[in-house]
Amino acid sequence: MKKLQWDFYSKDTLSVAQNLLGKILVHEINGKRLSGRIVETEAYRGITDKAAHSYGGRRTNRTEIMYGTPGFSYVYMIYGMYYCFNIVTEKEDIPEAVLIRALEPLESLDKISLNRYNKSFSSLNKAQIKNLANGPGKLCNALAIGKSENKVDLCNGSLYVAKDDINDFNIKSAKRIGISYAQEAANYPWRFYIENNIYVSAK
DNA sequence: ACCAGGATAATCT
DNA sequence: GATTATCCTGGTA
Numbered sequence: 078m079k080k081l082q083w084d085f086y087s088k089d090t091l092s093v094a095q096n097l098l099g100k101i102l103v104h105e106i107n108g109k110r111l112s113g114r115i116v117e118t119e120a121y122r123g124i125t126d127k128a129a130h131s132y133g134g135r136r137t138n139r140t141e142i143m144y145g146t147p148g149f150s151y152v153y154m155i156y157g158m159y160y161c162f163n164i165v166t167e168k169e170d171i172p173e174a175v176l177i178r179a180l181e182p183l184e185s186l187d188k189i190s191l192n193r194y195n196k197s198f199s200s201l202n203k204a205q206i207k208n209l210a211n212g213p214g215k216l217c218n219a220l221a222i223g224k225s226e227n228k229v230d231l232c233n234g235s236l237y238v239a240k241d242d243i244n245d246f247n248i249k250s251a252k253r254i255g256i257s258y259a260q261e262a263a264n265y266p267w268r269f270y271i272e273n274n275i276y277v278s279a280k
Numbered sequence: 281a282c283c284a285g286g287a288t289a290a291t292c293t
Numbered sequence: 294g295a296t297t298a299t300c301c302t303g304g305t306a
Contacts, residue, residue: 119298121298128298129298130291130298135292137291137292138291139290139291139292153290153291153298154289154290154291155289155290155297155298155299156287156288156289156290156297156299156300157287157288157289157290157297157299158287158288158289158299158300159299159300161298161299163298176298178298208300212299212300213298213299214299214300215299215300253298254298254299255297255298255299256298258296258297259298281305281306282304282305282306283303283304283305283306284302284303284304284305285301285302285303285304286300286301286302287299287300287301287302289297290296290297291295291296291297292294292295292296292297293294293295293296
């Protein structure tokens, strides 16, 4: 499986958000591959997007990475207890990113289950399996993504997105989640997900 | 099934 | 001091 490279991420954010669906997010830890298929994403379109951290050109320590090279990670803490994992898109000085919202767990299921519930995968019920990574905070927990994974190069390291040639799914779009403060931007259909996939966080 | 409310701290103003 | 790109629990039905 090949790591997606710079050219994949250096496109307009709405395209990258859709193109990421079906790809595999991989975190290699001590030679073990923790991975899941990306089934839900959201686009955050920088300067003109009231829901984006970089809205209006806001440039702080936290958002600085969004102004940098595409293909880097942007991980931030939210609500004091969860991390969200984003991938920087576009080009330098255009502060846009894609939030990864949900994964279908694929490899190292036991490790993923331990990270989430401190239980072995075989002891999980159906609901617990579904809830392993169907949300931005959950998937960070599942794949052990935290602040040390902020600002890393996804084209060259132990955290990356791998190409996968599956195409047999439909893409649906919908309003983004958790941004009701963002006025008209709250209604933009910039959330994308794989139709009928049970690991999507919301319909 | 479906709410309502609370946990909890980094970040920004 | 206010806000927050979330998740879980415990109530009612």
